[in-house]
Amino acid sequence: MAAASFAESAATALSFEDYSLYSNLNDDELLQLAIERSLTDTSAASTGIATSTSTSVNSSVNAHNNANSTTTATAVSTANTTRPHQRPAASISRPQTSSHNPPEAQSGAHYSSPNPPSEKPPDPKTFDGYISHFMTGSGKRMVAYRKTDGTLVHIGPEPEEEEEPLFKAIRIGDAPRVKVLVMGPGTNLMLPSKPGWLAIHQAAWFGQDTCLKVLLSAQPGMINKRAARGETALLVAVGKNHVPCVQILLEYGADVDIPNYDRETPLYKACERNSAETVAALLNYGAAVNSQCIQGWTALQEAVCRNNVEICEMLLKAGAKLSVANTYGITPLFTAAQSGQVATLRFLLKHGADINCQAPDGATALYEAAKNGHEEIVQFLLSQNADANKSGKRGFLPLHIAAQRGSESIVRMLIKATSKARVRRAGISPLHLAAERNRDEVLEILIEDGFDVNAQLSEERMRLYEDRRSTALYFAVINNNIDAVEMLLEAGASPNLDVFRPQMVAARMGCIEILTLLVEHGADVNASIPTHPTTFPAIYMFSMKYLSMFKYLLDNGGHALPCFDCIYGNKPHPPIKTTRSHREGLIDFDGTMQQPQQNRGVQFCEMISAPSICRWAGPIIDVLLDYVGHVTLCSRLMEHLDSYPAWSVIKDKAAPPRPLMQLCRLQIRKLVGRRCLKKLPLPGSLIRFLKHVEDSPEDFSF
Structure with a gap:
């Protein structure tokens, strides 16, 4: 009996779970799964394992074979384990509702246990726990009942909700049938079919105005009752844009200002639906025009966003305020500029809206229009004397944001209205933003208009970048934008203003074309890096892997002699020190402390000994010897040349005397x-x- 009970439970569990989650497995895979589950169930009686396995296998295979049929998981279980108290498969209805809870919610259940979930679903109204709905991978809608401690009580297909006769009659618009049902004995119009959903909501949703009159005549007290989200029948009718129903509800005394739980009133919803007729009806019944939703939007702001001048005019005549801002400090005028609504923008300005009002972040309507690329709005605002020199909290002017976005026509319009002195005070030039975003056309426009190509970022803005960049040229170089680099250099940009020079960036990226442009326009190939001092030109650190580039730098004035300067000379070198604190005090091999070389910096022989570079030490030294006279190779350079037999000729090349x-x-x-x-x-x-x-x-x- 224990074995039979266990087998029966396992079959039931597999029928519920495997029907949906394992419907893609073949018969052999299901067989193996059932065997593994049966063998791992420690709570089953040892004498009943074989019987349990056999029954579970049959249930699994049958569930798999019926996975694509219209039979539910319960029906599969019934077919395999005949039990008198089970309902027939026909009594299980098809699901209608869904949820976003994932199937993983089942993970806590042990379906092969001797105590499987019950097959009869508990009563949702009296169940002490929580109910979750989910959809399986095969599209089946399921429901799970769990106790508060997570124990699974029941899982199965979601039962189909049987539509009540009254609600069905309302849905199809059968007014005589509705009247009969309303007047019949035992009908309670205040009883919802689902949370808060009364018959009056049903009529408003489906736009059944005749049925609505019947309901209100029978029970006028339900007119302002709210559904699950707090919506009244009036709000439902407005949201579905059923004007006759709206008019009937208003005539029967519906409260025009009851909001839903998002604080959206019927008037706000009417503006959202862009229905001038509904707005007029609500205003005629005294709807409050300045009520704000949960995000602070008013009906006027919503109408502005829809570019409906007719509704805006009605609201303004009813007392709507132009200056009411939403939660983010945005006024209707700002909304019109932001969304590109020219008609309502004209209307608001005509009725006294402040054209230069600023949001909490300092942005103006002009700034937002430029940011979103609304050319017509920018042109109109400038024609109405909008101030182009008001900046946001980041210090950006409308011209900055237009250059960053790459709006050529807007940049041309804003250049005329923007003060160059105001741009300089911002600490960043539009050239920087255009170069940063590779807006070459905008870059050309700004250069033609005389913006300083050597303008540098303010100290505060430089600190925002780890490499402390400061010029537009640097932005163009690091973006590998050859056209922008050439454009800036031709306009007079200096390559020697940044702390970390653009030529070093080009060398690091291996871009010989940009490096050539920079050198031809006066880039200092012997520049150093203040924060990382070296005894040789710092650009060599980035170019030695590219011998042709390295030779090009030497051909164009790069200093080769410092590469052979070494404070140790022929004496043994200490181990390579990688930190500044180690380099500040060097101990010689004879045990004496040398004088700290705080300003000496990294030597060439130290740098070339890095694991990533030392493999090219021989060719690099060979190239350098072509640019120096009599030099002595230090012991470390000699070690490198001795490490590879073919490099012995380089040692001979360095030996004195050098050729005449x-x-x-x-x-x-x-x-x-x-x-x-x-x-x-x-x-x-x-x-x-x-x-x-x-x-x-x-x-x-x-």
Whole structure:
């Protein structure tokens, strides 16, 4: 008996769960699942395991085979475990309602336990616990009953709600039938069919004005009763835009100002539905025009958002205030500009709205119109003398936000109305924002209008960026925007203003085209980084992985000699120090403390020993030797050259004496300057030699 009971329970549990969650499994998979569940049930009697497994398997297979049929999970269970007290499958109705609760809510149930959930659902009105609704992956609507401690009491298909005769008659508009039912014995019009939903709400929802009259004549006291969300029949009728029903309810004395739980009144809802006829009817019955919803919006603000001038005019005549702001401090005028509603914007300004009113964040109507790209609104506001020099809390003017958005026509309009002195006080130029967002067309417009291409961010705004960028050129370089870089450089932008120079950014990204543009326009290839001092040009740290770029920098004035300066020379070097505190006090190998080299910075031999760079140490040193005379390689550089046999020729190249041709080349470049080399009256092959465009040495004779 224990085994039979357990098998019966397992079959029932699988019929409820597997019908929906495991309907995609084949018979073999369901068989394995049922066996595993039966074997792991520690509470089952050991003598009944085999019987339980067999019955569970049959239930699982049958549930799977019927997964796509119209039979419910309960019907599957009934088919496999014949029990006299069960209802037939036909008594289980199809579900109608759904919920968003996920199926995972079932995870706490042990369906293979000897005490499965009951098959008869509890009475929802008396059930002590909570009820959850969910939809299975196959689209079945389910309901679960759980106690307060989480114990599952019942789970099954959601029963179909049987529509009451009165509500059905109202829905189809059968007024005579409604009258008969209303006048019949035992009919209580104050009894809801579902939470708060009375017959009067049903009539208002479906727009059955004749049925509505019958109901109100029979029970006028229910006219202002509220449904689950606090809505009255009047609010329901307004929301569905059933004007005849609205008129009937008003004639029968419905309260025009009762809101729902979101504090939306019928007048507000009528403006939301853009129904001028309903608004007029409500105003004729004295609806309050300045009531605010839960977010502070008034009926006027909603009408403005819908661009309905007719409704706005009615509301204004009824006493609507232009200055009432919502929860976020937004007035109707601001709403019109923000949503691009020209007609209502004209109407509000005509009736005295403040064109320069500001939201709590400082934004004006002009600012919001520019931000949202409403050209017609911007043009109209400027024609009405809107102030283009009012900034928000971030300090941005309408011109800033238009440049950031890339609205060319709006930028052209705002340039004429914006003070350049006011732009400078903002601490950021529209050029910065246009370059940051790659708005090349806007960038060109601003340059043509004379905005300073070398304008720098204020100290406060610089601190917002970790790299302390300050110029529009830097933004263009870091975005790898070659066109913008060229445009700014041609307009006179200096590449030497930022703390971390744009040429270093270009070298780090490996963009030789941008680096070439910057060098050609005077970028200092020997610049240092104040926050990270080095004894050699800092740009080398980012370019040595690209030997062609590294050579280009040396060809264009990069200093090579500092790369061979080392305070240790031929003596052993201490271990590489990675922190500033370690570098401030260096201990020599003889045990003596050296003088702190606080301002020395990182040496070239230390930098080239980094794991990510040392594999290229030989070729890098080889290139550097072409740009220096007599130098001595320190012990660490020698270690690198000794680490690879093929690099021994580089050691020979560094050994004195250096070739006379090399020394002459260095001296000529020093005396003449690299920019004047091509003007020298010398053969082309010699000019190429001086420029480090190497030909064979045999080509030269003196």
